[in-house]
Structures are given as C-alpha cells and as structure tokens.
Amino acid sequence: MIRFQKVKKIYEPHNVVLDNIDLEIKPGEFVCLVGVSGAGKSTLLKMLTKEERPTSGKVFIEGADLDEIRDREIPYLRRKIGTVYQDFKLLSRKTAYENVAFAMEVSDAAPEEIEKDAPQILSIVGLGDKLESFPEQLSGGEKQRLAIARAMIHRPSILLADEPTGNLDLVNSYDVVKLLLKINELGTTVVLASHDTNIVNSIGKRVVSMDRGKIVRDQTHNGRYVI
Amino acid sequence: MAINFKKIIDSGWTNFKRNSYLSFAATSIMALVLVLFLGLLSLQFLSLQVVTSLQEKIDISAYFKTDATEEQALKIKSDLSILPEVADVTYISQEEALADFKARHAQEELIQESLEQLDSNPLAASLNIKTKDPSQYASIAQFLENSSLRGVIDKINFYENRGVIDRIESISRGVRSWGLIVTLVLALVAVLVTFNTVRLTIFSQKQEIEIMRLVGASNWHIRGPYLAEGGLYGLFAAFIALAIFYPAVYFASDKIAAFAPGINLFGYFITGVPQVVLMVTLLGMFLGMVSSAIAIRKHLKI
Ligand SMILES: Nc1ncnc2c1ncn2[C@@H]1O[C@H](COP(=O)(O)OP(=O)(O)O)[C@@H](O)[C@H]1O
Ligand SMILES: [Mg+2]
Numbered sequence: 001m002i003r004f005q006k007v008k009k010i011y012e013p014h015n016v017v018l019d020n021i022d023l024e025i026k027p028g029e030f031v032c033l034v035g036v037s038g039a040g041k042s043t044l045l046k047m048l049t050k051e052e053r054p055t056s057g058k059v060f061i062e063g064a065d066l067d068e069i070r071d072r073e074i075p076y077l078r079r080k081i082g083t084v085y086q087d088f089k090l091l092s093r094k095t096a097y098e099n100v101a102f103a104m105e106v107s108d109a110a111p112e113e114i115e116k117d118a119p120q121i122l123s124i125v126g127l128g129d130k131l132e133s134f135p136e137q138l139s140g141g142e143k144q145r146l147a148i149a150r151a152m153i154h155r156p157s158i159l160l161a162d163e164p165t166g167n168l169d170l171v172n173s174y175d176v177v178k179l180l181l182k183i184n185e186l187g188t189t190v191v192l193a194s195h196d197t198n199i200v201n202s203i204g205k206r207v208v209s210m211d212r213g214k215i216v217r218d219q220t221h222n223g224r225y226v227i
Numbered sequence: 228m229a230i231n232f233k234k235i236i237d238s239g240w241t242n243f244k245r246n247s248y249l250s251f252a253a254t255s256i257m258a259l260v261l262v263l264f265l266g267l268l269s270l271q272f273l274s275l276q277v278v279t280s281l282q283e284k285i286d287i288s289a290y291f292k293t294d295a296t297e298e299q300a301l302k303i304k305s306d307l308s309i310l311p312e313v314a315d316v317t318y319i320s321q322e323e324a325l326a327d328f329k330a331r332h333a334q335e336e337l338i339q340e341s342l343e344q345l346d347s348n349p350l351a352a353s354l355n356i357k358t359k360d361p362s363q364y365a366s367i368a369q370f371l372e373n374s375s376l377r378g379v380i381d382k383i384n385f386y387e388n389r390g391v392i393d394r395i396e397s398i399s400r401g402v403r404s405w406g407l408i409v410t411l412v413l414a415l416v417a418v419l420v421t422f423n424t425v426r427l428t429i430f431s432q433k434q435e436i437e438i439m440r441l442v443g444a445s446n447w448h449i450r451g452p453y454l455a456e457g458g459l460y461g462l463f464a465a466f467i468a469l470a471i472f473y474p475a476v477y478f479a480s481d482k483i484a485a486f487a488p489g490i491n492l493f494g495y496f497i498t499g500v501p502q503v504v505l506m507v508t509l510l511g512m513f514l515g516m517v518s519s520a521i522a523i524r525k526h527l528k529i
Binding site: 103 | 441445
C-alpha cells in the first residue's frame with residue numbers, strides 16, 4: 001500500500017530531515033508514527049501527498065511511483081488520501097456542512113451527491129446537529145471531527161493524521177482516536193503521527209519510532225512509545 | 228457543471244466587492260485603456276475619410292490654346308480615355324467654361340459687367356481628367372507632354388491636393404503610432420494594476436487556496452474565481468469605456484461635421500454598435516483574465 005525506499009530529504013544547505021527511510025505499510029494497517037518534535041514525522045507524511053518531494057529515494061502508493069505522477073494529476077492523488085492536521089485547516093467563513101461540501105465541489109461532485117453524502121458523513125462523526133455551525137462555534141474536538149469528516153468524504157483508502165490531538169484536551173483526544181480506530185476498522189489504512197505518549201500507548205497498534213530523520217524502532221504489535 | 232460555473236462567477240464577484248478600492252483602480256485604468264483604444268479607432272476612421280474625400284478631388288486639367296479646334300481636343304480626349312489609369316475625362320468647351328464662370332460669379336456685378344464688354348470669350352477650353360489612383364497623375368501629365376498634339380495645349384495643371392494629402396496621411400500615421408504606443412503602455416499598466424489587485428485577493432485567501440489544494444481541488448477550481456474576478460474588472464471597464472465614448476463621439480461628431488461635411492463619426496459607431504460593444508467587452512475581459520492568470524500562476528504549483 002505505502003512504501004518508502006531509501007528516502008532522503010535534505011533541506012538546503014545541509015539539514016538532513018529524512019535519512020534513508022525504508023518503511024512499508026500494508027493495506028488496512030493502523031500505524032502510529034512517533035518521535036519528538038523535529039524528528040521528521042510531518043515531512044515523511046508530506047511525501048505521500050507530494051507536498052514535499054524526496055531529495056533521493058522513492059515513494060510508492062498502491063504500487064504507483066509518486067515520481068511518475070505529474071503535477072496535473074496531484075489533485076487525484078490527494079483525493080485518494082485524506083489528511084487531518086493539528087490546526088484543523090477548516091474554512092472559517094464556511095459552516096460545517098459547507099466545509100465538507102466544498103471538498104466535494106472541488107472534485108466535481110454532483111450537487112445531489114453533495115446534498116446526500118455531506119450530512120451523512122457529518123452524522124457519522126457525531127456532528128449531525130451542527131451542520132449550520134461555523135468552525136468558531138465548535139469545540140476543539142468537534143473541529144477535529146469535522147476535519148476528519150472532510151478528509152473521509154472522498155472515501156480515501158489512506159487517512160493521514162498529523163498530530164490530530166495536539167490542540168485537544170484528553171477527553172476530546174480519545175474521542176478523535178476512537179474515531180480513527182473506527183475508520184480503520186472499516187478498512188481505511190491510517191497513519192497517525194504523534195508525540196503524545198499516553199495516546200499512542202492506549203492504541204496498542206504498530207508503532208514506528210523516528211529520531212533525527214531515522215527510523216529507530218518498529219514494533220508491529222501492541223507498540224509502545226519508548227523515549 | 229452549470230452550477231459550478233455560477234459558483235465560480237459568484238466567488239469572483241465576492242472577491243471583486245471585497246477589494247472595492249483596488250477593484251475601482253483596476254477597473255478605471257482598464258476603462259481608460261479601452262477609451263484610448265476606441266479613440267484610436269475613431270482617428271483611423273476619420274483620417275481614412277478625409278484622405279479618401281481629398282483623393283476624389285485630385286484631377287488634372289489641360290487648357291487648350293484659343294486656336295485649338297474642338298476636333299483636336301476630342302482627339303486627345305479619346306486618346307486619354309483608353310489609358311488604363313484614367314477613370315474619367317470630361318471636355319469643357321469655351322462656352323461651357325464661360326457659362327460656368329458666370330454662374331460662379333453671378334453675385335458679383337463688376338465681373339458680370341466686364342464680361343459683357345468683352346467681345347471674345349477669354350476662357351480656354353479644357354479637358355478635366357480623373358485618374359484611378361492619385362499617384363498616376365504624373366504619368367498622365369507625361370502622356371500629354373509627349374502627345375503629337377502638344378502644340379495646341381497651353382498648360383497642364385493639377386490641383387496641389389497631393390501635398391495636403393501627404394501631410395494628413397503623415398500626421399495621422401504619427402498620431403496613430405504614438406496613440407498605439409500610449410495605449411500599449413497603458414494596457415501594460417492596467418495589466419499590472421489588475422495583477423496586483425488579484426494578487427492581493429489571493430494573498431488574503433492564502434489559507435483557502437492551501438486548503439483547496441489539500442482537499443484535492445483541481446487547478447481549474449482554484450483558478451476559476453480569480454479569472455472570473457479579472458474578467459469582471461474587464462467587463463465593468465468595457466461598460467464604463469462605452470458609456471464615456473458614445474456621448475463623447477456624439478458631441479464631437481457635430482464639430483467634425485462642421486469642418487468636414489459628409490463625415491459622420493457618430494453614424495459610423497452607431498451602425499457598428501454590436502461589433503464595437505463585442506470587441507471592447509472581449510478586449511477588456513481578455514486583459515483582465517490574462518492579468519489574473521499571471522497572478523495565480525505561482526500559487527498553482529504543487
Ligand atoms: N520547509 C522547510 N525548510 C527547512 N527546514 C524544514 C522545513 N520543513 C521542516 N523543516 C525541518 O525539518 C525538520 C523536521 O520537521 P518535521 O518533519 O516537521 O518534524 P516533526 O513533524 O517530527 O515535528 C525540522 O528540523 C524542521 O526544522
Ligand atoms: Mg510535525
């Protein structure tokens with residue numbers, strides 16, 4: 001499903017952010033990517049959506065070499081991959097419903113499809129009664145669930161979550177993690193980047209640890225965040 | 228797809244309103260460019276009209292000596308009329324010349340009286356020759372000089388309109404090329420102002436654009452509203468330019484008609500209304516959209 005092959009990322013002049021990363025993630029896996037701030041987790045995730053490109057090495061998604069995806073085709077790649085961020089990245093002038101509808105509009109979804117799917121996905125994440133709320137009227141947890149709903153609207157095969165609980169309190173964090181686990185159970189491959197020990201340890205799935213651009217540990221079952 | 232198109236125009240219109248001050252600047256400078264462009268068109272039309280009407284007046288006259296017979300004159304006339312460059316030859320006899328002269332000076336008693344006292348006709352018979360092209364008058368003059376009947380011709384005259392025509396043509400050429408340069412420079416300024424206006428919108432919507440990209444929006448979805456915004460500047464500029472230009476032409480038309488009767492500038496632009504409106508609108512929208520396309524280009528990478 002996802003494969004990194006000797007991936008190196010060097011920011012000029014000589015800041016080696018990813019150092020020979022070899023990593024394979026199978027379809028349907030739930031992977032926690034852990035490591036201190038600055039370890040290179042976000043950079044690794046950005047390789048998958050082509051927001052960043054490796055200095056050397058290769059990245060494959062579903063067998064396709066990302067080098068061979070032309071700029072014009074990047075939007076299609078991004079519709080196959082859902083993304084969730086620490087800072088939510090919601091459109092502040094649009095309601096919850098409009099935020100989801102917007103993601104569908106930009107991929108040329110038919111209006112009937114939008115009217116049917118958008119409320120449905122919002123009630124799945126527990127925002128069925130907040131369709132008309134603007135992001136600032138939502139709690140942190142609700143905002144992140146809205147962001148997850150938006151990420152899932154294209155039914156992506158991969159969901160990337162970069163520190164999704166970074167701005168949330170404990171209860172909301174666990175709600176978001178539960179939602180991610182549920183999405184994973186329904187068949188989506190989930191990669192969760194986090195430096196939150198408690199969250200990672202509570203999940204009990206595969207844990208890949210990074211430090212200064214290198215993978216230092218890969219526990220495939222019931223992994224722990226070891227500092 | 229139609230709904231998407233409407234959405235794109237809507238968000239372009241929203242952008243337009245949000246930057247009202249800069250939108251105004253972009254629209255006015257573009258309107259100025261379009262007015263200048265229309266001015267150039269009028270100038271083109273006017274100089275063409277003046278030059279053609281003057282060219283129609285170019286002709287050559289050959290005056291005969293008083294002892295020339297009518298047969299000799301008609302012989303030259305028929306020789307001339309078979310020349311390919313000659314459009315028309317008319318023979319004016321002494322009597323016709325006199326009648327014409329009398330008619331022209333009918334109000335002047337002194338002239339009438341002195342004509343009465345003459346016992347012979349002082350005016351010469353003549354041939355009046357029009358050529359197809361004003362540049363051919365020299366070859367006609369040459370032909371007459373070499374004619375076997377040159378002896379009965381007193382003098383060959385041509386109206387010196389040619390100098391005037393040359394001057395009008397060179398002045399209008401000059402005004403045209405300078406006008407074109409000024410219009411082009413202003414068009415460039417308009418593109419820059421529009422470019423900056425759209426860039427400002429893009430800057431204030433950086434976050435939206437980033438999110439659009441992250442949720443997999445195609446380039447056309449991102450570009451659409453900004454192109455619509457630029458197109459709207461051009462559209463409004465076209466309306467303003469036309470609203471300034473038509474009344475201006477209407478008032479100028481009277482003044483021009485006083486100088487040069489028969490030239491109807493307003494009529495020219497009225498009969499061409501659909502073409503003029505279409506051309507100015509398309510030109511304006513093209514300018515606006517090109518500027519936007521340049522402004523958004525950078526933001527479409529990755
Ligand atoms: N655009 C960039 N230019 C230069 N350095 C960058 C850039 N983005 C990230 N970095 C550097 O790369 C390193 C890894 O960053 P990041 O992948 O965000 O780490 P993490 O997500 O694990 O906290 C950091 O040292 C950061 O300063
Ligand atoms: Mg990070």
